[in-house]
Amino acid sequence: MRSFKKYLLPIALFSALALILVGCGGGGGGGTTTTGGGGGTTSSSVQISGLVGSGGAGGASVSKAQTPTENPMANAIVEITAYDKNSNLTGSATTTSLSTGVFNANINLSNNGGYLVVTVKRTGFADYSKRIDFETPSDVNISAILNAVATAIIPVSGNSVTVSSTGKEVVTIAVFKNKKTGKQSIVTGSKVAIMKQNGTPPDLEIEIPTSSLTGVTSLKADLNSFDPNTDASSFPGQYKDDKGNQIVSLGFDYINLTTNSGENLGVATTKAIKQGKLTKAQATGTYITRWIGSTSCSTLLKDYCIGSASDNSLCSGLTVAEKAGFNVPVYTYNPTNGTWIMLGIGTIDKDGDDSIETLGNAGDDDNADGTPDDLATDLNADGKINEEDYKQQCTTNNGEYLRILVSNEDFIRQWWNLDYPLTFELPKEICIEKKFVSGGQPVEGIWVELYDDDYDPQSFNYAWGTTGSDGKVKLKVALTNNADTDRQATLYYWDYINDQEGTETVTLGDSPNCTSKTNTITKQAACQVEGYVKDDTGKAIADQYVAIYSSAPYYYNDTNTNSNGYFKMDARCNTIQDVYVGWDWQPKKRFNPNNNKNDYPTSEQNDNGTLVTLTDVVFENQAPYAYGWIYAESIFAGDSVGVEVWGWDNECDAPLNWTIKSNSTTLKSGTWNDCWGDSYQEISFPNEGTYPVTVSVTDSKGKTGTADIGTVYVSGAGANQSPVIYYADTDNYLPAKNTGITLWGGAYDWDSANLTTKWYADGVAIPNCSDSSNEYWIETACTYTTPNVDGKLIPIKFEVSDGTNTVSWEFEIYVGGVPGEFNIIIQKKGKR
Numbered sequence: 001m002r003s004f005k006k007y008l009l010p011i012a013l014f015s016a017l018a019l020i021l022v023g024c025g026g027g028g029g030g031g032t033t034t035t036g037g038g039g040g041t042t043s044s045s046v047q048i049s050g051l052v053g054s055g056g057a058g059g060a061s062v063s064k065a066q067t068p069t070e071n072p073m074a075n076a077i078v079e080i081t082a083y084d085k086n087s088n089l090t091g092s093a094t095t096t097s098l099s100t101g102v103f104n105a106n107i108n109l110s111n112n113g114g115y116l117v118v119t120v121k122r123t124g125f126a127d128y129s130k131r132i133d134f135e136t137p138s139d140v141n142i143s144a145i146l147n148a149v150a151t152a153i154i155p156v157s158g159n160s161v162t163v164s165s166t167g168k169e170v171v172t173i174a175v176f177k178n179k180k181t182g183k184q185s186i187v188t189g190s191k192v193a194i195m196k197q198n199g200t201p202p203d204l205e206i207e208i209p210t211s212s213l214t215g216v217t218s219l220k221a222d223l224n225s226f227d228p229n230t231d232a233s234s235f236p237g238q239y240k241d242d243k244g245n246q247i248v249s250l251g252f253d254y255i256n257l258t259t260n261s262g263e264n265l266g267v268a269t270t271k272a273i274k275q276g277k278l279t280k281a282q283a284t285g286t287y288i289t290r291w292i293g294s295t296s297c298s299t300l301l302k303d304y305c306i307g308s309a310s311d312n313s314l315c316s317g318l319t320v321a322e323k324a325g326f327n328v329p330v331y332t333y334n335p336t337n338g339t340w341i342m343l344g345i346g347t348i349d350k351d352g353d354d355s356i357e358t359l360g361n362a363g364d365d366d367n368a369d370g371t372p373d374d375l376a377t378d379l380n381a382d383g384k385i386n387e388e389d390y391k392q393q394c395t396t397n398n399g400e401y402l403r404i405l406v407s408n409e410d411f412i413r414q415w416w417n418l419d420y421p422l423t424f425e426l427p428k429e430i431c432i433e434k435k436f437v438s439g440g441q442p443v444e445g446i447w448v449e450l451y452d453d454d455y456d457p458q459s460f461n462y463a464w465g466t467t468g469s470d471g472k473v474k475l476k477v478a479l480t481n482n483a484d485t486d487r488q489a490t491l492y493y494w495d496y497i498n499d500q501e502g503t504e505t506v507t508l509g510d511s512p513n514c515t516s517k518t519n520t521i522t523k524q525a526a527c528q529v530e531g532y533v534k535d536d537t538g539k540a541i542a543d544q545y546v547a548i549y550s551s552a553p554y555y556y557n558d559t560n561t562n563s564n565g566y567f568k569m570d571a572r573c574n575t576i577q578d579v580y581v582g583w584d585w586q587p588k589k590r591f592n593p594n595n596n597k598n599d600y601p602t603s604e605q606n607d608n609g610t611l612v613t614l615t616d617v618v619f620e621n622q623a624p625y626a627y628g629w630i631y632a633e634s635i636f637a638g639d640s641v642g643v644e645v646w647g648w649d650n651e652c653d654a655p656l657n658w659t660i661k662s663n664s665t666t667l668k669s670g671t672w673n674d675c676w677g678d679s680y681q682e683i684s685f686p687n688e689g690t691y692p693v694t695v696s697v698t699d700s701k702g703k704t705g706t707a708d709i710g711t712v713y714v715s716g717a718g719a720n721q722s723p724v725i726y727y728a729d730t731d732n733y734l735p736a737k738n739t740g741i742t743l744w745g746g747a748y749d750w751d752s753a754n755l756t757t758k759w760y761a762d763g764v765a766i767p768n769c770s771d772s773s774n775e776y777w778i779e780t781a782c783t784y785t786t787p788n789v790d791g792k793l794i795p796i797k798f799e800v801s802d803g804t805n806t807v808s809w810e811f812e813i814y815v816g817g818v819p820g821e822f823n824i825i826i827q828k829k830g831k832r
Contacts, residue, residue: 042111043090043137047558049104050142050447052076052097052120052128054731055234071731072101073146076122084110087337100549100734102556109137117237117338120144124151124727124746126224126254127414129236130464131338138468141445143494147234149222149254150175151726152186153748153777156217159189160210168285169210174202175223185772186221201352201399204253205289208265211282212408214272219265220726220748222256229295232451232462236415237338239461239478241331245421246429246478247340248461250296250328250402252417255288262630262642266412273409280407288404289349290418297394299458299480301420302387304329305345314345321356322347325374326390330404333415340417346404348390350374356403427478429511430460430487435472436495438523442471446495450475450506453490460489476511495521527573527593531614532565533581540565541619549587550577551734571612579603581619582650588617624649624656624697628709633724634749637714640684643668647697647705648676657698662691662712688716713807720804723749728798728809737816738788743769745809747800748777759784760797790816 053071076097082090091108097120109116113135120128125146132140152173160169174192177184184203187195192205203225213219226234228249239247257265272278292300305315305327315327325347331340347356357374376389394400402418432450436443450463460477467473477489487508494501500521509515529548533541546567547558555572571577574594578587590600595609606613628645635641645658652675659669660681668681685691690713696706713722728745735741743759743766755778759766769782778800786794792815799808 043084043108044111045106046109046137047104047106047139048080048093048116048118048142049102049139049445049556049558050118050144051101052078052103052122052144052146053101054122054125054729055145055147071145072733073097073122074101074733076101076103076120076144076146078103078105078144079119079121080105080107080116081336082107082109082114082116083337084112084114090114100551102549104545104547104558106545106560109134111137115338116140117335118142118144119335120146122146124148124222124729124744126222126234127236127335128234129333129335129338129415131238132465133238134468136468138466139445140466141447141495142466143447145233147224147226147231148744149224149256150184150186151220151222151746151777151779152188154186154188154219154221156210156213156219161190161193168207170207170287171210171213171219172205172207173219173221173223174205175225176200176202177225184224186223196352201291201401202289203291204255206255206257207287207289207354208408209282209285212269212278212284212286214278214282216259216268218260220258220260222254222258224254225290226252226254227293227295228252228462229293229458233449233464235462236333236335237340239463240339241419241421242334242337242339242341243421246427246461247331247417247419247421248299248301248478248480250292250299250418250420251290252415252419253290254414255411255416256414257411264412266409269408270412283408284405286406286408287354288346288406288416289352289354290346290402290404292394292400292402292418294395294398295458297391297399299420300326300328300387300391300394301422301480303327304420314342318345318347319356321374325356326376326387328402328418329420330406331417331419332410332413333417334413335415340419342421343410343416344404344406346402346418348374349401349403350393350397352401354403422478422480428482429476429478430508431474431476431511431514432489432491432506432508433472433474433514433516434467434491434493435470435516435518436467436493436521437471437518438521442469443467443495443521443523444469444471446471446473446493448473448475448494449492450477450489451492452477452486452488459484459486474514476514477508493519527571527610527612528568529571529577529579529591529593529612529614530566530568531579531589531617533561533567533617533619534565536618536620544619545582546617547580548577549580550575573610579614579617581617582622584619584622588619589614621651621653621699621701621703622649623703623705624653624699626658626695626697626705626707628660628693628695628707630693630710630712633710634713634715634721635685636719636721637688637716638684638686639714640682641712643681643683643693643709644678645681645695645709646676646678647672647695649697649699651699653699653701653703655700659696659698661694661696667693685712685714688714688719690714690722711807713805720802721749721751722805723747723755723800723802723807725798725800725807725809728811730796730811730813733811733813735786735813735815737786737790740783740785741813743782743784743796743798744780745798745800746777746779747807749802754803756801756803758799758801760795760799762794786813786815792816 052073054073078095081092090110093105093107095103095105097103115133117131126149128144128146160171162169172192174187175184259268269283303326328346329342330344330346332343376393378385379389379392436446446467452458460479463475463477465473491506492503533544542563544561549556557569559567559569561567576592579589581588589603591604591612593612597604597607605615624647626647656672660667667683692711694708696704698704715721725747730743732741757780759782766782766784771780794813797808797810
């Protein structure tokens, strides 16, 4: 296993999708903080690496076989935690992805087995999170695709409706999916009822009582709804609950609600209760209505609260009407250990009228036939009403609504899931053991996924894993119906080191008699690169991270120097590759194993065609990494905003001095007497104007890292407030020449109904853009074709105007050229 420098830097905690990423990222695999642990547990250092890419915008489905190399994502935050089998922490790390989507970190894994959780976050996208169980430590390689969320700003005033069944005034938020494009959009208030009356069921609907929104003037919603039959690769964690039961999903959702002050709704509600501003009674009564698609009807198992083995206390909290209906457990995701915790019980609401009706009468008899509206009848005439009747009702109805009562406090966690624990009968496991070899030798770190691709119906849940040092991975799935005889599955594998992937149909065996199959893959020609890493005084640097990278064709590998600063690793023959050291985004050397050292005379000391010996790689002291975010960006004069700043220094040149500035004015400053630190500050702005905010961190040797963390727009009392851009991004920062790419942007404005957008490339307006909006927010998507020229750095600007004020967000793309020349993504905001 690879050794690594044990930086004693605790993991930095991020609110999921609550920050806007600006400024420059780390390098050589992203700036990384790591912590060791284990409480005496014997452990080994391994490498966790992979690629991050983006999926479709607004919830468009992503192919299971899509790899992140197709849409690489920069500046994604990757958090990794590792535990032994007793859930004792053995190591943790935080890193960021490069412009190429690559990330890596070293971490300690227990030699006796355990599990690790990898979570990837990026503004405007639902988190990616996977739990990986292991028996022995080995390197892990992740293929992480993040799916875009639908986003909207919902003012509380003017968006509330009264629910007839309860008489409560609520703010309604619903997600509707365009059947042609797959794109999801958010609708609020009375418009939700109109769309439902017109025969369009929402994928997801949330009713929040206005009585529980004390002091909240608006909500920001980041939502995405997933179908397990088509989006199983996005399922977080594992298909297990916190009691170790296998679970089977009917549907899962990403729900992140934040208030106008930038706080998560669950956090804000909990705080308001503690401060006496809100009672627990006021914080209850929130309902989530979730559409169960017709493809999931076959997965309806047994009524969870009647005749099940669960005996769950949550069932006793149901109303008489709900108990008489068909009940489904609802879970929330625990991102710490990658398991699911039961949150509550949902009840089938067949007609979707926001109430559970058990009696046919003049008041609620929607079908006017005198039969109960939300209870299935004996459809198969077997003398009893059970799950088979509800399956048939669901199929006939092309789906079902599920109505779930929750508390606002439950929104602290963002992932929600409609699941059954397979406790009604011991689930039957089916499995396969896959081995990958090259030249007869095992291949470690290949990412493997297993899924049921016939969808009619889905016979089992999804599984994933990565090959160990023996080249093997065992994947187990649980049948959703023990009587099911379907054993055919689709297996997808991806080896990003050797740029290979494949999909094949396999037959699974009944556990413990797993099917065994070996695949032979072709590794790239065995060339190597070696050299020494030294500091600017000529001293060897031990345990230093070194990586090589090529984008065309794709190749990546890394290692650490030994005690003498020496490194050696496999490289790709006849391929131009760049050498990165530490967390510096600038390449230090360039080489090509082709038996010609004169191609790069300042980098190659010797090149015999199979081994390149580099001239000494000089690695100077690096500036600390600075980061931060602002909790509110559009305020009135005299108000204050919360600002979070964070930084670390990989060489641990403490103490670190941090400063928050706007232009040349210092707003706050302080010192961290360690390798890392973070600080929350309240900053007031007495005068109206535009205030770009930066954070800088300086190490003890005088090196300074600076990041633009946003802009605060301060309006006078009663004056127009500026729009706020909450994201501007592209699906490809490194496109080829004459290639179409997609640009996405979103903004909101609390006091304007006339938002317009424009995109510019190299100062020229981009056509072919489309907007979607309501009174307070706007989203846009553009198709831009890159110029027919290599090696060009193009500034991209997203502009939003409310008719009075115009704000912008800028970043750069690099068209074609030689790999490695594009090293920094610059993202900044401004106003004019």
